Amino acid sequence: MSKLTNPEHKTKGTIDSITAQVIWGALENIAIEMGHKLTRMSYSSIIRESEDFGAALLDPDCNQLCESVFSTPLQLGPIPGYVRGIKRVFAERGEEFQPGDVIMHNSPYYGASHGPDVAFCVPVFDGSKLIGFSVTTAHHLDIGALVPGSCGIVDAVDAYAEGLQFKAIKVYDRGIKNQQMWQFIADNIRASEMVLGDMEAQISASRTGAERYLELVREQGLETILAASEYLMDYSEKMLRSEIERLPDGSYSAEGFVDGFENDPDPTKRDLKIVVSAKVQGGDIYVDFTGSSPQIPDRPVNMPFEGTVAIAVYLVLRSILLDTETHEYIPQNSGLTRPIHIHAPLGSICNPTFPAPTIARFCPGNIVASTLMHALSQAAPQQISAGVGNLKVVAYSGLVQGKYWVYIDITEGSYGGRSCKDGLDCVDTLYANTRNNPIEDIESHYPLRVLRYEMREDSMGPGTWRGGAGSIREVMFLSSGHASVEGDGHRHAPWGVFGGSPGSCGDLILNPQSEIRKLPAMISNLSLRAGDTLRTVSPCGGGYGDPAKRDPAAVLNDVIDGVVSRATAVRDYKVVITDQNTIDEEATHDLRHCG
Numbered sequence: 001m002s003k004l005t006n007p008e009h010k011t012k013g014t015i016d017s018i019t020a021q022v023i024w025g026a027l028e029n030i031a032i033e034m035g036h037k038l039t040r041m042s043y044s045s046i047i048r049e050s051e052d053f054g055a056a057l058l059d060p061d062c063n064q065l066c067e068s069v070f071s072t073p074l075q076l077g078p079i080p081g082y083v084r085g086i087k088r089v090f091a092e093r094g095e096e097f098q099p100g101d102v103i104m105h106n107s108p109y110y111g112a113s114h115g116p117d118v119a120f121c122v123p124v125f126d127g128s129k130l131i132g133f134s135v136t137t138a139h140h141l142d143i144g145a146l147v148p149g150s151c152g153i154v155d156a157v158d159a160y161a162e163g164l165q166f167k168a169i170k171v172y173d174r175g176i177k178n179q180q181m182w183q184f185i186a187d188n189i190r191a192s193e194m195v196l197g198d199m200e201a202q203i204s205a206s207r208t209g210a211e212r213y214l215e216l217v218r219e220q221g222l223e224t225i226l227a228a229s230e231y232l233m234d235y236s237e238k239m240l241r242s243e244i245e246r247l248p249d250g251s252y253s254a255e256g257f258v259d260g261f262e263n264d265p266d267p268t269k270r271d272l273k274i275v276v277s278a279k280v281q282g283g284d285i286y287v288d289f290t291g292s293s294p295q296i297p298d299r300p301v302n303m304p305f306e307g308t309v310a311i312a313v314y315l316v317l318r319s320i321l322l323d324t325e326t327h328e329y330i331p332q333n334s335g336l337t338r339p340i341h342i343h344a345p346l347g348s349i350c351n352p353t354f355p356a357p358t359i360a361r362f363c364p365g366n367i368v369a370s371t372l373m374h375a376l377s378q379a380a381p382q383q384i385s386a387g388v389g390n391l392k393v394v395a396y397s398g399l400v401q402g403k404y405w406v407y408i409d410i411t412e413g414s415y416g417g418r419s420c421k422d423g424l425d426c427v428d429t430l431y432a433n434t435r436n437n438p439i440e441d442i443e444s445h446y447p448l449r450v451l452r453y454e455m456r457e458d459s460m461g462p463g464t465w466r467g468g469a470g471s472i473r474e475v476m477f478l479s480s481g482h483a484s485v486e487g488d489g490h491r492h493a494p495w496g497v498f499g500g501s502p503g504s505c506g507d508l509i510l511n512p513q514s515e516i517r518k519l520p521a522m523i524s525n526l527s528l529r530a531g532d533t534l535r536t537v538s539p540c541g542g543g544y545g546d547p548a549k550r551d552p553a554a555v556l557n558d559v560i561d562g563v564v565s566r567a568t569a570v571r572d573y574k575v576v577i578t579d580q581n582t583i584d585e586e587a588t589h590d591l592r593h594c595g
Contacts, residue, residue, distance in 0.1 A: 046140075050408075086121055105168050154301075272296075295348060309350045315431045363392075413429045462501045502542050504540045507536075570591070
């Protein structure tokens, strides 16, 4: 599918606003309970601590009714696509949903985000009538791929090298567990106890959602639930359309670049272009990726159209146009996608064809989101941020007494400066939004030691509002193992806007205290010995506005905090800070006004 345009919808009935709000609260509480149950029951830190999961309820037409507020956008956003993909597979096979079914699904070419993000879908029946779906998604630490861990498989030559493909598989059929399927999974993945424990937690959370939804339907009536949901979707759609209508009609475009494989001799695998054109027309917006680089058939930075690219678009538009700081909370449902129409040429990096690999789609997808913001800076200058510092995802792994351990670390990036605000420092950005994993949790569960974890200094993009600081993390292996890394931003710094300067690039260094070996942004299964240390350095965000117009008091605070040096204060901001940490008013005035 190369185009995502939302179909006409039908009103399912009439309902008053108070009842609709009551139904909304009940639905949202169900999704929140699903999320709490999943995190409490999960074995891995990627779900338990980082909260890299999604939980949602859908109606029979795959419209999202509600979501867990503790989930991440890249897990939640694709859930309707997952279920649409399951329905497509079932139609191709002639299968049907039955009470008691639990369906496992992770196919990026049938709606999923990428292979490690596995969904468990429970169809909800009232008697013999299908009334909806209860779904959880979560990132799993291994799915039987080429190397340990479910990231950094950057040399995967096709989808088959990325791990097990679960294309709408009934792991419970009419309530009966498919024992052979579960045994097959256990025999073909690393860290199977942890992964299977997480999968069972997902199933339990999905079943809880199904039970609560059925209770609500029997209490309120299905017609009331569907009418309330349609009312809420219409409301969310209306709120987003009203903000799109505030934008000047016209077309706005920008280009961004994904580093790709910087050491690959093939130039088509480096500096991959993302081209975004956003056309505003009344209450609709049309986003087009024509001109983006062709897909890479044997490297996994291709992005599933429905499960990654569309989610990046939805996230940006919803975030900048319905910012919760300036708007009341808007119900998160499928109504928000109705005014948005997305196109990407088939066979491009933004819409690959099977079996092109996609498992490393995370960092490129952030570039899609950041580039769309760059395009919209022309139409909504007060609502966007400057360029965003991308994250790194690191899979640490090893063998202890013949058993694998696997740990996924998501290192914090940064946001660019914004109108009247500096960029956020050391945060998971855009559609990631996962939580920071505590050092104590890492060191108590894995043979790793965190030697350093801090903000970058003197590297943020200068501006009236400076970019955010990226993070530095050094992790030492206490026994032999491996590391695989998905990263970006080593070659292309986050962009500055309205006179602001670009941020700074990231880095990846092996043994920074001794041999200091620089590594590319993407590495697969690097062998490490006890005592080896890996330093990850995240990019810093771009600046917003002319740096010479930054409030000198803000520059002074940054110098006192140690994030900006005195030399940088003079060079970039034209502010002179004395050794006593005061502003030299006369020297600063001369710099800013006399040359």
